[in-house]
Amino acid sequence: MRYIYFYLFCWLKLKRWVAGRCKSSAVRIAVMEKQGRRHHISSKLFHHSVSDCSFNASDDGQLVDATNNTSSSNPSIPIPIPIKQLFRQTKEIKEMDFFSDNKIMNDDADDDEEPRLQPQQDCNNNPPAVNTGLNLLTLNSGISSTSAGDIHQNSNNKLMTSLQVELERLHEENGELKTMLDQMTKSYSQLQAQLLIAMQKQAQNRLREPIKCEANGMLARQFMDPRLSAAAAIDHVRNPSVAYSSGKTPADHEAFSSFSPSNLNIEVMSTERDQYKRRLQTNINCAEDALDRSSQCLVSPNYTSKSSNPNLLDDDNDEPKSSTDQEQVPVADQVPFRKARVSVRARSEAPMISDGCQWRKYGQKMAKGNPCPRAYYRCTMAIGCPVRKQVQRLAEDKTILITTYEGNHSHPLPPAATAMANTTSAAAAMLLSGSTTSKEALQYHHHHLANSGFFSNSQLPFFASSMATLSASAPFPTITLDLTQSPMQQFHRIPPPSSSTFPLPLHGYPINHQLMGGLGHPIPAPMYFPPNYKAPPSPAGVSLGGQRSTSTHASGMVETVSAAIASDPNFTAALAAAISTIMGAPRPHQGHQESININDGDIANNNAARGVVASTNNSPPSANIGVPPGSLQPGSPQLPQSCTTFSTN
DNA sequence: CGCCTTTGACCCGCGC
């Protein structure tokens, strides 16, 4: 299994490297153009090269970061000779001296000659001469070339010829790179499939293993997983000395980011074109930016088909709009853009709970079937922040405040807001990731989540009783974090018949902003936004067998562990970290996600770092941030036992 | 004066 991970990682690195090289060549060509040589170059050839490069560079979503990585080659991956040549040639072009006829002639005479004097050096070594300036003007402007002498004409012709040759060579090598990328993509997909199969087998095997072996299983997963496992995170928080002494330091949280999109260059596409465009332009730090796409964006590791679309960079092509497009693009590569919503139920007498963010009310409506009005708020912490939330009291119990968050913050969040944002983003991530593209995947998702006991038996012993309610009904998939019920109530709560439930470490936990904010590195939430996302099928089509038994199976352990950790003052911190970590940890048993653990999970990391879905901490600036009075108090013995239902409507 | 809330109007999607 670890080899599969390794190969996947290597493929990703190689792909990124190649794409980066390709893009760098395109950039250098653009430099040439800016230097006034455009008129020498066949526009057709030029654009062809650029388009090829651009498309390659964006193949796996590396548009933004590709250039940042071009300077560093991966030593672990052999550098193809053609790429080396390409790099050397493009470098040569970049440093071509336009200030001297001799240099130009030299260029023609020896294309492989080492870099010449820099223009500045030339100027320093040779006092400014009128001729130099004229030549420069002639060469660079390309306008007065017709009036230049025959010598200049010949020079220009030779230069043009050499450039054409170079461009042709670049073009050919681009084609080779393209082919390489295609092959790599195929291999990557195959490896993903193998990984999926292997994980499925592993999950099945885990079913047969006694619970006592779960520790070993966790270790194994940890070993395979570049990130911390949930259990590790708990230990990490509860017993920092142990965690740190074992080599895990707070810096490890940053290590999460090392697998994040910023490094793997996973392309994240936003539903909202302007946001996506803005991000491309500003190249926002992934650590703070990526997440925003959590609920709105799609991450597709299998971006092969899209990669073949040279119009990828075209905003108008960000989203597949026609059915034709969707048919052409494999399901896994389609871009579903649906906003996920995270609804938090909490008991609160206040009209609105403070969650660390600033909100402005922009509307209020009377919702049908509820005498209480629904208020609409917009985040005002930053201009243009798309995050919105709805606040409404439950009709049945007006003491319960339902806060629904939508969108992702486009700005840094204060620690208090980051905490809940991480949780909600993780919830959104799970929501979307749980809604896989295919029915089989969904069924597998539910079935194995429930039957394999992955969460309850091994990775999530402390969270077995925690569930969230997921409603994927139109118009937006929504996950509800119910913080209103007592832990035991929730634990024994019978899920509605129309819901499919499985243990999920989402909710019912107080958010310790000190922990999460203090870490400063919001633990990534793996998010896979399946292309062509659609709301999960109605529960009727979802197999839930074994779920109930799973909860029962883990209940004893859960209660024991809950009682033990409830008294731990760091309990809430552990929960918070575990929640995020679990969300960020790979879910080998999950059908669709597992194939993207390396990618999407990392993306999610950054997404979480961004505080995506909006913060939910609405409690007063007291200790229980985001936790309604009496429901979720840090250290509350109820919390560990709290239960949430993750259901699919 | 600026920010915020209120509130009616408007838009849009969906179902009949």
Added chain:
DNA sequence: GCGCGGGTCAAAGGCG
């Protein structure tokens, strides 16, 4: 096509 409901806009007014 029409009505309904959800969501948003924007003018008006309040408040510090």
